[in-house]
Structure formats: structure tokens, C-alpha cells
Amino acid sequence: MAERASWSLGAALRNVFGAKTIDEDTWDDLESALIRADFGPAVTEEIVDRIKAQVERYRTTDPRDVQRMLRELVEERLSKYDPTLKLTERPAVVLVVGVNGVGKTTTIGKFAKFLRNYGRSVVVGAADTFRAAAVDQLATWAERAGAEVVRPEREGQDPASVAFQTVEYAKRTGTEMVIIDTAGRLHTKGGLMDELGKIKRVVEKQAPISEVLLVLDATTGQNGLAQAEAFIRHGGVTGLVLTKLDGSAKGGFVIAVQEKTGLPIKLIGQGEGIGDLTGFTPHVFAQQLVG
Amino acid sequence: MATFGTLSDRLTETFKNLRTKGKLSAADVDGTVREIRRALLDADVSLDVVKSFTATVRERALGDEVNRALNPAQQVVQIVNEELVGILGGQQRRLQFAKNPPTVIMLAGLQGAGKTTLAGKLAKWLKKDGHTPMLVAADLQRPNAVNQLQVVGEQAGVQVFAPEPGNGVGDPVRVAKDAVAHAQRAQHDVVIIDTAGRLGVDAELMKQAANIRKATNPDEVLFVIDAMIGQDAVSTAKAFQEGVDFTGVVLSKLDGDARGGAALSVASVTGRPIIFASTGETLDDFEPFHPDRMASRILDLGDILTLIEQAQQAFDEEEALKVAEKLATEQFTLEDFLKQMQQLRGAGSLKKMLGMLPGAGGMKQQLENFDEREIVRTEAIIQSMTPAERRNPKLLNGSRRLRIAKGSGMTVTDVNQLVQRFEQAAKMMKTVARGGVPQVPGMGPIPGAGGYGGGKRQAAKAKKKSSGSRSGNPAKRAAENAALASGATPAGPGGASGSGFGLGGGAAAGAGAKGAPSEEELAALQKLLGR
Numbered sequence: 001m002a003e004r005a006s007w008s009l010g011a012a013l014r015n016v017f018g019a020k021t022i023d024e025d026t027w028d029d030l031e032s033a034l035i036r037a038d039f040g041p042a043v044t045e046e047i048v049d050r051i052k053a054q055v056e057r058y059r060t061t062d063p064r065d066v067q068r069m070l071r072e073l074v075e076e077r078l079s080k081y082d083p084t085l086k087l088t089e090r091p092a093v094v095l096v097v098g099v100n101g102v103g104k105t106t107t108i109g110k111f112a113k114f115l116r117n118y119g120r121s122v123v124v125g126a127a128d129t130f131r132a133a134a135v136d137q138l139a140t141w142a143e144r145a146g147a148e149v150v151r152p153e154r155e156g157q158d159p160a161s162v163a164f165q166t167v168e169y170a171k172r173t174g175t176e177m178v179i180i181d182t183a184g185r186l187h188t189k190g191g192l193m194d195e196l197g198k199i200k201r202v203v204e205k206q207a208p209i210s211e212v213l214l215v216l217d218a219t220t221g222q223n224g225l226a227q228a229e230a231f232i233r234h235g236g237v238t239g240l241v242l243t244k245l246d247g248s249a250k251g252g253f254v255i256a257v258q259e260k261t262g263l264p265i266k267l268i269g270q271g272e273g274i275g276d277l278t279g280f281t282p283h284v285f286a287q288q289l290v291g
Numbered sequence: 292m293a294t295f296g297t298l299s300d301r302l303t304e305t306f307k308n309l310r311t312k313g314k315l316s317a318a319d320v321d322g323t324v325r326e327i328r329r330a331l332l333d334a335d336v337s338l339d340v341v342k343s344f345t346a347t348v349r350e351r352a353l354g355d356e357v358n359r360a361l362n363p364a365q366q367v368v369q370i371v372n373e374e375l376v377g378i379l380g381g382q383q384r385r386l387q388f389a390k391n392p393p394t395v396i397m398l399a400g401l402q403g404a405g406k407t408t409l410a411g412k413l414a415k416w417l418k419k420d421g422h423t424p425m426l427v428a429a430d431l432q433r434p435n436a437v438n439q440l441q442v443v444g445e446q447a448g449v450q451v452f453a454p455e456p457g458n459g460v461g462d463p464v465r466v467a468k469d470a471v472a473h474a475q476r477a478q479h480d481v482v483i484i485d486t487a488g489r490l491g492v493d494a495e496l497m498k499q500a501a502n503i504r505k506a507t508n509p510d511e512v513l514f515v516i517d518a519m520i521g522q523d524a525v526s527t528a529k530a531f532q533e534g535v536d537f538t539g540v541v542l543s544k545l546d547g548d549a550r551g552g553a554a555l556s557v558a559s560v561t562g563r564p565i566i567f568a569s570t571g572e573t574l575d576d577f578e579p580f581h582p583d584r585m586a587s588r589i590l591d592l593g594d595i596l597t598l599i600e601q602a603q604q605a606f607d608e609e610e611a612l613k614v615a616e617k618l619a620t621e622q623f624t625l626e627d628f629l630k631q632m633q634q635l636r637g638a639g640s641l642k643k644m645l646g647m648l649p650g651a652g653g654m655k656q657q658l659e660n661f662d663e664r665e666i667v668r669t670e671a672i673i674q675s676m677t678p679a680e681r682r683n684p685k686l687l688n689g690s691r692r693l694r695i696a697k698g699s700g701m702t703v704t705d706v707n708q709l710v711q712r713f714e715q716a717a718k719m720m721k722t723v724a725r726g727g728v729p730q731v732p733g734m735g736p737i738p739g740a741g742g743y744g745g746g747k748r749q750a751a752k753a754k755k756k757s758s759g760s761r762s763g764n765p766a767k768r769a770a771e772n773a774a775l776a777s778g779a780t781p782a783g784p785g786g787a788s789g790s791g792f793g794l795g796g797g798a799a800a801g802a803g804a805k806g807a808p809s810e811e812e813l814a815a816l817q818k819l820l821g822r
Contacts, residue, residue: 032338038521041332100544100572101403101517109434130572132407132442133435140434140458186547217403221335221521221552244402247490248530249523272402272432 013291017067022055026063030070037250037289040222043259047073071290077255079282081264085239089210091170093178093203095163097196097235098215099227100184103243105134107215107269108179109141110277114267115177122147122177125166127159127199130183138181144274148175159183159195160202167206178207187230196235213266215241218251228257239266242280246270250289317353323367324349335552337525340378340559347374378555379582380564384539389510392480393425395471397507399500399535400515401527402488405543407436409515409569410485411443412577417481418449425479427470428453429463429503432487440485447574450479463487463499468506484509491530500535512537513566516553518545524553525560532561539566542580546570558582625681625713629673632666671699672709684710 016029027048034044051069058065087094094111098104105128112122124142128134129152142149150166163180170178182199185192203209214237216224231237240263242251254265265280324345331341351370388394396413398406407430414424426444428451430436437457444451452470455461467484474482486503489496504512514537516524531537540561542554545568558565565580673681675698680686687695687710689703696703 035332035338036522038335038523041329099519099547101405103403131439132446133439136435136438137433186544188547217517217519219401219517219520219523219527221519221524222333223335223519223521223547227519244490246492247401247523248492248526249521253521 017063019063021061022063037252038221039252040256043256071286074290075282075286078286081258083264083266083280085211085266087210089208090176091178091207092210093167093207095180095209095212096215097182097231098184099186102215102217104184104215105138105181107241107243108181109145110269110274112142112145112147112179113274114277116146120177121175123150123166123170123175125150125163125180126152127162128181128183129157129159160199163199163203167203187227193234211239212237213239213241215243218242218244219247219249222253224253225257225260228261232261237263239264241267243269320349320352335521337522337556340556344374376583378559380558383581384564384566387510393474393482395482395507395509396511396513397484397504397509398513398515399486399531400488404515404517405569406515407439407443407485409541409543410483411447412569412574414449414483415447415574416577422481423479424449424481424483425474426451427467427482427484429467429484430487431455431457431461431463434458464502464506467503471507491527497534504535511539513539513541515541515543516557518542518553519547520553524556528557528561537563539564541567543569625673625684628713632670669709672701672706675699
């Protein structure tokens, strides 16, 4: 395995926490580090102000206290929401949505495996009928995960009907989990967002949708917020999946996304292997992020 | 708090505050610079770039340059514009072709950046230019990436070289090498190599990319980057520069609402030019990147040049001259109107063209919601008329209108609206053709020379209103005419100091001074108008 750089903020913050005392530089460096981690100017300002206030209150001059405060603050802000997946329905229908190229299909493959590991039977629906070879890509993943796959009957079939057939299949065969892949769509395309609404309506005729997961790429910047808002409006998103955390991106924008939208992060993807998907634990995430 | 919104929205907002000032104090400049900084950060421009950018702008804004200017606010806009163009790479760069074909183009980038789709777009674009490109499936990592490339290749109508099935099987370096040899034999003059997506921190895969590069000695290595990427753009771009040393950048997914951050950062950090921009899902949504136009887009000054180019492509010049003549002699009929509409449809998406108008950033939503089928409906109505009726709409009495409505599957009200709008539009176009300033009915007069920005906004408003109703098209024509008419203004009176739409005026003046719309382009523009 190739050596991989850590995605923690640690390196950037070493200067801050390694210093002897807290001074103006500390705040500048802290601010820069947070902005570089895609926290965004607004959240960064808030965090820095909060820590500044705390430092004043406790009259500390030790930068390591700043580190601890930052970790606690991030954790506190992340753990305001409940990251548990609600999959108690049978079949439990999960719709996976997101913009192009964030890793929806890969996430579904990993998620199917994740559920299979708990002994659940899984069927995936290839409702991405738009992108070339997306169906095959999903089928390959499904095979690796040991899940069934429902393919469109013909090219360019209406995605909603594929979704419908998938749920139908699950009900017929008693499959416990249904995961539906959708085509990547930019959140600014009204027509495509409406299509998403349709998929949802059609599926709901068969069974209630347990989760709508929005996949966000950790390398995304502040645009992640705009994406989340649009998908909530049109797709009724219930949780977030953060992917590509194995790169150098920190995904700091999720704090803003969580708070602005009230949506919890539910899963995180950290690699291309089929096992590289885990549940989200605020404590661990904050620990990794801040170091 | 306006935390969202695109870079252009934010900057526009900032400049709005600035424009009302007669003279700039140091505090004003500081405030503006702070706003610019925030706007840029919100737009995901990398922190280092933001720091140096704001420092330069501040320095220049406080310098003599501004104090001597007539309208300091406009000057600041111009400074920001110039600096943006500077960072974005100044001149537009073209693809470098090899002296001895085949020209080898290698694509690299993160997962999900859009490499495979881009390969298809590039191939199609090159094919249109008379090349014989071949696609090479060297992404053997991602499940079914090879399949995807084959489908894309089929759509683009180009050959795909895929000796390995992919899904982790095969050696991409060998494939790439064989491909070049194959291309030589099969007389393909361009080879486009699609490689696997890789993370900047993955040393092993990075080495593989470097090996592909070494094995094929490409003429261009294009780094494909998602326009939505955040602060990580810098470290990723640096990693790829060190790993494979790309020669140019392609910005993908520019059709979203993330507009410029990544472009600015990558261009400024790596010093490599952005060559192409990818702006949609179909294989035709692909265009060469123009730094100056991108800067204007970021500043929401619109992308008039691209608009004109597209219009020129779509409108037959002779036809345009004929129409202009008809306009001047008041013989413009519904028949001509129909013909124009059909030409316009040939230009591609109306939405996209409208989006290039200055100030259009703010009405994205409306643009998205605008139903292009409106045009089809309008066409249907006109086509249900007899030639005599088309030539002379005054013939249309109640029973004729009823017949037309039935024939086109619309209601009489729709027909009435169309006729009414046509008359208004014709009147307006007559005025424009004679060199006057059009009055959009019910909108009040359009501010004089400053109408560059203003006219469009008003026309845009007119369009917005009508888009809900039957015919977006006459208004669209109006908008376009207004755009063309005012586009010609900078040649004449120049800026509009103190105008309510100073931003537009200032920018036009600025652009004129920099020679952005050259004499030639203006001439072409006027020809288009038939003046």
C-alpha cells in the first residue's frame, strides 16, 4: 500500500500548538488553518472568536489548551446531530443522491458490503440510466458486495421506473435493504432536480423511504452548502455521506452544512476498497481533524 | 447574512455599496477589500491567493491611479478585473499539436473530476475541427471505466483503443504505449489518454501517472479539475504538478453555481493556463477557456463576447442583413420573425445564452425555470398562420385567430399575446435599427450610455416577466438587441460616470481601454446589427 499523508489538520496546526505562548500569530495561524480546511470564513470566524473568549476567561497562555478547546468545540458542534441510520422498515429503502463525480456509485458498493457484513440481504437499483456505463459500474460493485442488482430493462429508461421495479423486487423476494443509485446531477439544474422528486414520489407508492443520503465530496468547498440546500429542497435528504476523506482535503465545510441544514453526517468513505466505509463518530472525526 | 451566493453575486453586492461614493477614503478601500476577501474565500479561492490578491488590489486602489480617476469606484472594479485576468493567465492558450502526428494528450485528475466525459468532449471537439482523434482507455482501476469510455467514444463518433477489460486488470502504462503505436499505424492524428482518477497523496498511483507520461511523451498533459473543489485545489494541483507536471488545466462542471474559486487558485499556484472549460452534461458542452471572459463572468459583467460569437455562428450573415433592412423599412413580418427564431434555436440553449448577459447571475433561478418549449409553441402558432397573415398580422380577425389557436393547439389568448408582443418587439427593433435607444414598454426609458448594464437588466426583467407567459421570445429578441446595441456603445461615448449603472459603464470603458472588444469585434457586431 502506498504511503498516505494524514488528512488531519495536525500539520497545519503544529505551528499553532507548538508555540510557547498564545499571541496574535496564534490567531492568524489558527484562522488560516481552518480556512484551508474548508471551514469557510463564517464558521472560522465563529470558532476563532469562541476560542478567543475561552482563552480570556480561563486566562491560559498555553497553546495546547487552544488545541483541546478546538477539539472540544468541533466535537460539540458535530455531535449536535444524531448520526444513526434508521433502517428499521422492511424493506428499508435508501436513496443515494449527489452531484456528478462525488462517488455515489462507489459509496453504494461499499454501503451494500457494510450491510452485508451485518447479514442483511441487499438489492441495489441502477437508476442512473444517464451516465455511460454507470449501470455496469454499479453491477460490478454489487457483485463484489454480494448484493442483488436490478438493472433497467432498456437503455435510457426512466430512472423512476427502475427505482420502482427495485423496490417491487425487494418486496417480492423479501430482501431487507434496498439501495437506489441515481444519476449525478448538478443542484442548479431545475429539471433534473424535479426528476429526483419524481423518483421519490414513485418509490413512496411502494414503500416509505427510510433514508435519502446526500453524498458530498470532501474536496468540495463552500459550494457543498449550496448543494445540500438544493438537494434538501428537492430530494428531502435525511443524512450526509462524506467521501474521499483519504485525500488531502479535510472536509471542514461539513460543519457549516450540518449546522445550516440540521442534517447529520451518517457515513464517511475513506478509500477505494470495498471496506473503506464507516459510520460517523463525532469524537473520532474531531480527533482526527484536529489531532 | 448572505453567506451563499456566487463570487460574482458577492462582488456585485460589494461594488454596489462602493459605487455610491464619490471619493474613496482609506477606510472605504479597507472595507471593500475585506468584502472582496470574504467573497473570494466563500467562492473557495485558496487562502494564499486571496491574501496576495487583496494586498495587490488594496495597494493599487489606494495609489494615485484611483485618486486621479473620475469615478474611483469604477476604477476599483477595473483593478479587480485586471488582477483577475492576470491571475487567470492573461492570454487564452490553444492546444499544442505535435509537429509529427500523432499528438498525444493525456488526462489526469482526481476521481470524479470528469476525465472520461471530458475525453469524449475533447474528441468530439477535435473531430469537428477535422482531426481524427482516438480515445485510449487507460483507466483500468474504476469498475467499468473502460465501458464508459467506449460508450462516450461511440457518442462522439471516434474510435476507442481498449485492449484491456479494466476493473483492475491490465497495465495502463503498456496500454498507453501500445495506443500511440497503434495510432501511428491507423493514421490517427490525435491520441487522448484517459487515466484513472487518483488522489494527490497517493504516491503509488502518482508514479503510475508519471510512468504513463514517460512512456508516451505527451504533447499536452491536461489536469482536469472540478470547479466545485475547495481549498484543497491548491495541494491537489501542486501534487499533480510534481507528480506528472501537467501543461494545462481543464475546468469541469462550470455549469454549476460554483464559479471561479478553483480556477483562480490553480492558475495562480501552478502558473499553468486553463485551456478548456466544460459546461454541461452533453458532449457539446465544451469550450476553450477565455481568461478575460471568465473574469467578467466572475464580476458578473456578463460574457458578451461569447454571446456574440455564438450569435454569429447561429445567424446567417446575409439573413441578418436582410432582416436589418426589413426592419429599417418597416417590413419585418412574422415570417422573418419565425425564421429568426429557428436560427436562434440552432444556436443551442437559450438559457445558456441568456446566462451570459451582464447581471444574469442574479436571475439564474428564473433562467433555469424558463421553458425552452415556449419557443416551440410560439413557432407552432406562427406556422398555423397563412403566408398572408404572417406578412400582415393586421388581417387577423377573431375567426382567423380562433382557427390559428385550434391549429396550433393553443388558446386565442396565446395568439393574441403573441401578436401583441410581436408588434412591440418589431417597434422596438425598428428603433434599435435606426440607432435609437429602445424603450421597453412599461419599463420606462433605459438609462443612456450606462445602459450597458442597465439596459440588459431591464430587458432581462422584461424577459423574466414574459417567461411566465406565452412568449419569451420577442422579449428575448429585445434583450439580445439591447445587448448588441449597447455592446456597440463603448466605442462611442465610453464610460458613464455617476450613472446609476456605473458598474456596467465603468467596465465597458475599462474593457474598451484594454481593447477587450476590439474594433474588429465591434465591426462584426455592427454588421450583425446591419448598421
